[in-house]
Amino acid sequence: MPHSSHPIEILRFNTCGSVDDGKSTLIGRLLYDSKSLMEDQIEALERSADITGGGQINLANLTDGLRAEREQGITIDVAYRYFATPRRKFIVADTPGHVQYTRNMVTGASTANLSIVLVDARNGVIEQSRRHTFIAALLGIPHVVIAVNKMDLVDWSEERFLEIRDEIESFLPRLDVLRDVKFIPISALNGDNVVEMSKHTPWYVGPSLLGHLETVHIASDWNMSGLRLPVQWVNRPNDPTDKQLHDFRGLSGQLAGGIVKVGQKVMVLPSGLKSTVKEIWTYDGQLQEAFCPQSITLVLEHDIDVSRGDMIVGLDNLPGMTSELRARVCWMNQRPLQAGRKYFLKHTTQTVQTVVTAIEDRINIQTFEPEPDPTELVMNDIGEIRIRTAKPLIFDGYGVNRLTGSFILIEQGTNATVAAGMLLPPSELVKPEYNDFAI
Amino acid sequence: MSSYHLDHLQYLETEAIHVMREVAAEFERPALLFSGGKDSICLLRLAEKAFRPSDIPMPFLNVDTGHHFPELNDFRDRRAAQLGGKLIVRKVEDAIKAGIAVPTPGEISRNRLQIPTLLAAIEEFRFDCCIGGARRDEEKARAKERFFSFRDAFGQWDPKNQRPEIWNLYNARVNPGEHMRVFPLSNWTEMDVWEYIKREKLEVPTIYFSHTRKCVRRNGQWLPVTDILPPKPADQVKELVVRVRTIGDIISTGMVESPANTVDDIIAEIAAARVTERGSRADDKTSEAAMEDRKKQGYF
Numbered sequence: 169m170p171h172s173s174h175p176i177e178i179l180r181f182n183t184c185g186s187v188d189d190g191k192s193t194l195i196g197r198l199l200y201d202s203k204s205l206m207e208d209q210i211e212a213l214e215r216s217a218d219i220t221g222g223g224q225i226n227l228a229n230l231t232d233g234l235r236a237e238r239e240q241g242i243t244i245d246v247a248y249r250y251f252a253t254p255r256r257k258f259i260v261a262d263t264p265g266h267v268q269y270t271r272n273m274v275t276g277a278s279t280a281n282l283s284i285v286l287v288d289a290r291n292g293v294i295e296q297s298r299r300h301t302f303i304a305a306l307l308g309i310p311h312v313v314i315a316v317n318k319m320d321l322v323d324w325s326e327e328r329f330l331e332i333r334d335e336i337e338s339f340l341p342r343l344d345v346l347r348d349v350k351f352i353p354i355s356a357l358n359g360d361n362v363v364e365m366s367k368h369t370p371w372y373v374g375p376s377l378l379g380h381l382e383t384v385h386i387a388s389d390w391n392m393s394g395l396r397l398p399v400q401w402v403n404r405p406n407d408p409t410d411k412q413l414h415d416f417r418g419l420s421g422q423l424a425g426g427i428v429k430v431g432q433k434v435m436v437l438p439s440g441l442k443s444t445v446k447e448i449w450t451y452d453g454q455l456q457e458a459f460c461p462q463s464i465t466l467v468l469e470h471d472i473d474v475s476r477g478d479m480i481v482g483l484d485n486l487p488g489m490t491s492e493l494r495a496r497v498c499w500m501n502q503r504p505l506q507a508g509r510k511y512f513l514k515h516t517t518q519t520v521q522t523v524v525t526a527i528e529d530r531i532n533i534q535t536f537e538p539e540p541d542p543t544e545l546v547m548n549d550i551g552e553i554r555i556r557t558a559k560p561l562i563f564d565g566y567g568v569n570r571l572t573g574s575f576i577l578i579e580q581g582t583n584a585t586v587a588a589g590m591l592l593p594p595s596e597l598v599k600p601e602y603n604d605f606a607i
Numbered sequence: 608m609s610s611y612h613l614d615h616l617q618y619l620e621t622e623a624i625h626v627m628r629e630v631a632a633e634f635e636r637p638a639l640l641f642s643g644g645k646d647s648i649c650l651l652r653l654a655e656k657a658f659r660p661s662d663i664p665m666p667f668l669n670v671d672t673g674h675h676f677p678e679l680n681d682f683r684d685r686r687a688a689q690l691g692g693k694l695i696v697r698k699v700e701d702a703i704k705a706g707i708a709v710p711t712p713g714e715i716s717r718n719r720l721q722i723p724t725l726l727a728a729i730e731e732f733r734f735d736c737c738i739g740g741a742r743r744d745e746e747k748a749r750a751k752e753r754f755f756s757f758r759d760a761f762g763q764w765d766p767k768n769q770r771p772e773i774w775n776l777y778n779a780r781v782n783p784g785e786h787m788r789v790f791p792l793s794n795w796t797e798m799d800v801w802e803y804i805k806r807e808k809l810e811v812p813t814i815y816f817s818h819t820r821k822c823v824r825r826n827g828q829w830l831p832v833t834d835i836l837p838p839k840p841a842d843q844v845k846e847l848v849v850r851v852r853t854i855g856d857i858i859s860t861g862m863v864e865s866p867a868n869t870v871d872d873i874i875a876e877i878a879a880a881r882v883t884e885r886g887s888r889a890d891d892k893t894s895e896a897a898m899e900d901r902k903k904q905g906y907f
């Protein structure tokens with residue numbers, strides 16, 4: 169177990185596939201085989217074995233958490249699971265495969281380094297497989313594994329495996345953001361190629377699924393190129409008894425991109441005021457530099473007006489700043505989206521009013537082609553929209569930075585989260601000389 | 608590039624600090640649930656990391672069932688004072704007297720009665736958010752819990768109607784009377800908690816470490832013998848070397864036999880353990896859906 173001296177990274181992944189493709193079984197298998205299951209969990213599985221029929225332990229029961237789901241025998245929401253090997257810790261988002269639950273996959277995948285798309289070897293590539301691969305691309309998941317499951321039911325046929333691989337590879341070029349896609353033949357039920365390599369697939373050269381999860385390179389999954397610090401909370405102790413604390417004015421937040429150094433010149437947006445980083449303050453002492461996604465508190469040389477929702481950026485690699493934006497959205501609510509509707513939009517640490525001025529297209533999930541001018545987007549639709557915000561957003565294209573390129577829409581009144589949005593790249597960037605006259 | 612790199616505890620820490628600061632910025636009247644248990648001890652350290660050098664901008668709230676381990680309450684009071692925080696304690700006993708919590712005849716456990724007591728405290732102080740130390744790895748029903756978990760005007764959780772939670776963009780909006788439960792440790796495991804306690808050199812109540820105690824065997828567990836839980840004649844009573852792994856009420860917390868004397872010992876024990884921490888709590892055993900039912904009504 170991981171309390172050795174070398175640092176252990178966290179890898180976050182999600183599993184997706186249609187109902188009965190074996191997602192729950194696969195996660196159960198990973199937990200079971202990596203010895204992350206405890207006696208009482210196994211005991212609870214045995215106790216509930218007769219609910220699902222058959223006296224045998226049902227690995228899927230481990231992740232089908234809620235009673236409503238057990239009664240219906242389906243997974244209906246995103247569940248998170250944790251396991252560890254001596255090399256890595258894993259956070260698993262178990263996302264269900266029903267057509268109507270695309271929003272759950274978007275939720276589970278949004279924080280993932282890697283997506284596992286399960287394909288039932290008997291059924292081959294179906295609409296759901298295409299949809300899930302497309303969503304992985306849409307969300308910019310850096311790594312994808314196509315796990316061809318139930319290989320035991322197709323006699324471990326290499327031909328069948330290659331057929332499925334070819335079919336998926338034929339549409340990958342249209343999803344060109346997917347640069348790291350791996351195909352692995354498995355049997356989740358029996359454990360073949362999940363943790364140990366299978367003797368049934370001598371034709372497969374490559375790692376087991378867990379072997380891949382343990383070694384895939386994730387260090388560069390964060391954007392380290394442009395400094396972005398969305399100001400989250402202004403830290404003002406206002407202590408009248410301590411002179412130094414009385415004047416302390418820190419800008420707290422989690423770095424959403426890049427690296428910040430003491431002495432670096434920075435710009436605060438939207439004001440455009442410039443200053444220099446005086447201190448990088450943390451509870452554990454001051455740092456000389458900090459990087460994404462660390463949480464820090466910056467102290468600037470100048471006492472300029474900065475508040476929550478502002479963004480501190482470096483002078484090279486500047487973001488866009490506008491209130492007329494284009495974005496892809498995944499619609500997540502029963503009430504459809506129509507042009508003209510108003511919402512709250514939360515982007516980084518800023519919440520602003522917004523109006524959807526146009527729905528440009530709706531993606532046909534079969535062909536991945538956009539269909540122009542739909543009248544509305546309904547639940548689970550993906551499409552491109554135009555929006556106008558009450559205040560400009562300081563942002564990057566989602567493809568460049570997932571943290572400064574994403575937003576959610578919130579329905580006014582119910583406060584429901586109704587959409588996940590991914591901003592298209594800005595057509596114009598803030599100029600370094602912006603507001604030079606101010607200081 | 609390789610030096611710009613967080614290990615697993617640093618990753619979990621920065622995620623939790625971000626969540627804490629969102630709470631401070633988005634809510635008007637947040638509170639932090641602090642019991643003195645290991646998870647909430649980590650919460651307090653994370654609050655220091657999120658808000659220092661300022662004061663922690665929210666009071667600490669604890670529901671005292673009257674069945675707490677005395678060591679736990681002592682520790683709770685001392686730690687809150689050390690941090691200069693305001694500690695609010697609301698007692699199940701008082702809620703029973705006021706008719707807010709009504710025990711069913713013969714009900715000894717205070718577990719269910721915590722719920723109305725907590726909800727009354729939330730109403731009393733008009734808290735719009737409570738930060739709690741729950742982790743998703745604790746129990747199956749918790750595995751689907753959000754970081755920001757919405758509660759309606761009755762304090763209820765509706766697992767079928769949760770807000771999707773995407774990226775790190777937390778929807779913190781609530782209408783008057785509704786509130787949010789926020790769980791910064793959602794992604795932490797029991798091991799992470801102990802590793803963090805070790806790295807941060809955090810003090811924990813002594814009952815987490817090995818000590819000698821008179822225990823009585825009930826439902827396959829060793830429960831501490833106290834005035835509230837006197838042994839019956841037929842009971843098997845033993846003096847054992849034990850510690851607690853998770854702290855519930857003194858009448859339902861199973862003591863595990865253990866020589867673990869230090870945080871390192873505990874980490875080694877968890878690494879080798881074959882039972883999850885909630886396996887030692889009688890309140891969850893009743894049925895597999897026990898936790899889920901309590902959560903729907905407004906349990907932590």
Ligand SMILES: Nc1nc2c(ncn2[C@@H]2O[C@H](COP(=O)(O)OP(=O)(O)O)[C@@H](O)[C@H]2O)c(=O)[nH]1
Pocket residue numbers: 185186187188189190191192193194228243317318319320321354355356357358
């Ligand atoms: N033969 C075989 N059956 C499998 C395999 N993986 C899963 N199954 C079975 O397929 C059914 C659906 O699996 P489940 O994990 O519940 O699918 P989910 O709906 O995707 O979570 C169950 O009866 C499993 O036992 C496999 O590799 N081989």
